[in-house]
Amino acid sequence: MQDDIGVFTDKTFGASTPQSKAHHLAEEAMEAAADPSDILEWADCTILLLDAVRKAGFTTEDLYAAVQRKMEINKSRTWGEKDKNGVVRHVK
DSSP states (O other), X not given: OXXXXXXXXXXXXXXXXXXXXHHHHHHHHHXXXXXXXXXHHHHHHHHHHHHHHHXXXXXXXXXXXXXXXXXXXXXXXXXXXXXXXXXXXXOO
């Protein structure tokens, strides 16, 4: 899937960077937040994430391994209270 996305985005949109993909991802994430019931907005986020990871030189396998490592870190953290948007951050 990551390769298919890469072929399409490189051909259709030309040169881009992991940073430009991340900025676009932030915009799409806000669209998903505005309508979380729209699965296609989540799909846009996933497409941009996988392409940004590819542009940064990583595979989906690299990303999956990093998610597993990060989850182990998150499980060991202390977490605070929700903010006004419902976001909970770890205690530093």
